Amino acid sequence: TQLLEQSPQFLSIQEGENLTVYCNSSSVFSSLQWYRQEPGEGPVLLVTVVTGGEVKKLKRLTFQFGDARKDSSLHITAAQPGDTGLYLCAGKILGGGFKTIFGAGTRLFVKA
């Protein structure tokens, strides 16, 4: 059972375009993370959000945690080829112990 649904699964855009990736669940999360993974490497943590409604910015990346802590989004402004990779959301379900579950990922390709 996939508890974290990510969309879209695949995205191919031109350099300079904006994009948004979504992460949704029916479960409430105590915290949620976004990672970026490049081929042959482990995922790299981009951000952790904890509070419902929280918005965090990391240069051209904006992360938002839903008010009910069931969903999150990642917005990239003016995408660059270096943003290419697999974006994963992950979270710990409230009251679900110490296990972190991952979404299936969004594979982003930014063309120069």
Add this chain to the structure above:
Amino acid sequence: KAGVTQTPRYLIKTRGQQVTLSCSPISGHRSVSWYQQTPGQGLQFLFEYFSETQRNKGNFPGRFSGRQFSNSRSEMNVSTLELGDSALYLCASSGTGEIYGYTFGSGTRLTVV
């Protein structure tokens, strides 16, 4: 500071063999988690260890096992390998507390032939 170190990076085994993978977490991190990543299933949680105790376990058969040592280093073992065990095995360490995300190693690419 040093990151999470996984050894070996690549491994080729034949069906029926067993394999042991090693993970050294970031210094000071007491939690170590293991994930299996395949193109079809994404990242699947195997287990998590904290202070030498298994704190949580995913839905994998008993052929998959792990342990953690007093210095927080961890190993996972897969016995009686099957072709479907071919995957990238990722180890991740984290600090104490709900808000901490993971620091992942580069993974061990296991191929079973």
